[in-house]
Amino acid sequence: MALLLLLVLLTVCSAYPQDLSGKMFTFPQETNTAQxxxxxxxxxxxxxxxxxxxxxxxxxxxxxxxxATPSAANDFLIFKTIADDGIQIWARNNHRTFGGxxxxxxxxxxxxxxxxxxSGLVQVWIDGKPSSRMFVSSGSNINGPIIIVLxxxxxxxxxxxxxxxxxVGMMSDVHMWDYVLSPHEIQNYAHxxxxxxPGNVLNWRELAFQTTGRVLIEDEQWSIT
Numbered sequence: 001m002a003l004l005l006l007l008v009l010l011t012v013c014s015a016y017p018q019d020l021s022g023k024m025f026t027f028p029q030e031t032n033t034a035q036x037x038x039x040x041x042x043x044x045x046x047x048x049x050x051x052x053x054x055x056x057x058x059x060x061x062x063x064x065x066x067x068a069t070p071s072a073a074n075d076f077l078i079f080k081t082i083a084d085d086g087i088q089i090w091a092r093n094n095h096r097t098f099g100g101x102x103x104x105x106x107x108x109x110x111x112x113x114x115x116x117x118x119s120g121l122v123q124v125w126i127d128g129k130p131s132s133r134m135f136v137s138s139g140s141n142i143n144g145p146i147i148i149v150l151x152x153x154x155x156x157x158x159x160x161x162x163x164x165x166x167x168v169g170m171m172s173d174v175h176m177w178d179y180v181l182s183p184h185e186i187q188n189y190a191h192x193x194x195x196x197x198p199g200n201v202l203n204w205r206e207l208a209f210q211t212t213g214r215v216l217i218e219d220e221q222w223s224i225t
Contacts, residue, residue: 016208017206017207017208018206018207018208018209019205019206019207020172020204020205020207020217021204021205022219022220023172023217023218023219023220024170024171024172024217024218024219024220024221025150025151025170025171025172025211025215025216025217026169026170026215026216026217026218027151027166027167027168027169027170027171027214027215028168028214028216029168029214030163030166030168031163031166031213031214032152032161032162032163032166033152033161033212033213034151034152034166034212034213034214034215035149035150035151035152035161035211035212035213035215036149036150036151036209036210036211036212036215037147037148037149037150037209037210037211037212038148038149038150038174038202038207038208038209039148039208039209039210040146040148040176040201040202040208042144042146042178042201043143043144043145043146044141044142044143044144045076045117045141045142045143045146045178045201046116046117046118046141046142046178047114047115047116047117047118047177047178047179047180048067048076048091048113048114048115048142048176048177048178048180049112049113049114049176049177049179049180049181049186049199050065050076050078050112050113050174050175050176050202051110051111051112051173051174051175051176051181051186051189051199052064052065052078052110052111052112052171052172052173052174052175053108053109053110053111053171053172053173054108054109054111054167054169054170054171054172055106055107055108055109055169055170055171056105056106056167056168056169056170057105057106057168057169058080058105058167058168058169059082059105060082060164061079061080061081061082061164061165062079062080062153062165062166062167062168063077063078063079063080063149063151063152063153063165063166063167064078064079064080064111064150064167064171065077065078065113065148065150065174066148066149066150066152066153066154067142067146067147067148067149068146068147068149068154068156068157068158069142069143069144069145069146069147069157070145070157071143072092072093072142073093073154073155073156073157073160074090074093074095074154075090075091075092075093075142075146076090076091076115076142077089077090077095077153078090078111078113078124079095079153079165080103081097084097084099084100085099085100085101085102085103086098086099086100086101087101087103087111087124087126089113089115089122089123089124089136090136091115091122091136091137091142092136092137092140092142093137094136094137095136096122096134096135096136098124098131098132098134101124101126101131102126102127102129103126108222109126109127110125110126110127110128110189110190111124111125111126112124112125112181112186112189112190113125114180114181115136115137115180116180117137117138117139117140117141117142118138119135119138120135120136120137120138120139121133121134121135121136122134122135122136125186125190127190128186128187128190128191130183130186145157148176148202150167150171150174151166151167151171151215152165152166152167153165153166170218170220170221172204172220173189173204174202174204174207175189175198175199175202175203175204176199176201176202177199177200177201178200178201185197
C-alpha cells in the first residue's frame, strides 16, 4: 500500500473538474518540481481577484499563487517575502510590496488580492483585513495563454522554478474571479459565510488541475480556537 501511494504521489495526475470541498493540497517538502497546475478557459483578464487559504511554517520567501503568460512571467503573482513581514503583489510584471502584514506562521490564513487594469490598483486582504490600495500597472489586460501554478514561482512561462521560492505547507479554497471582488464578498470568503460567491475563473468546488511530484490531496485540517 505504501509503495502504491508513493507511485501515485510521484506521478503526474490529470483530472476533469473536481469538487475539492473539504480537501486541501499538501506540499510536504521543499522541491523545485512539486506543483499544482490549474486550468481555466479564460485567456483575457482585465481585472483579477484571487483568494486562497494557506498554512506554512516557512520563514523564507515563497510563492502562494503564480500566473504567467509568454509576455510576463509575473503577470499575477502573490509572493511572501520574509523582509518586513511583506507580501508582494505582481501584475503585468510590476509589483508593490505591502509591509507589516499580519502573516502568521503555523496558522491558517485567508489571503485575497485584487487588481484592476483600468485603475492599475492592487490591494491585499489578510483574514478579511485590507491593506492600503497602491498603483502597480494599468492600461493592458492579462492575455493568454495563461499558466497558473501553486507550489512554485514561475520565472518563465510554465517553468524556471527556484527551490528556495517553493511553497511547503497546506493550501485550500483557491478561487479566482475576473473582476474586483467587493469588500463584502471578501469578508464572506474570509469568514466562510454561507453567502460566499465561488470564483468564475477558478472554483475550488469545480477545479480542473494537474499535480506533478509529491503533492497530496487530503482532508482539510482546521485549527479549533
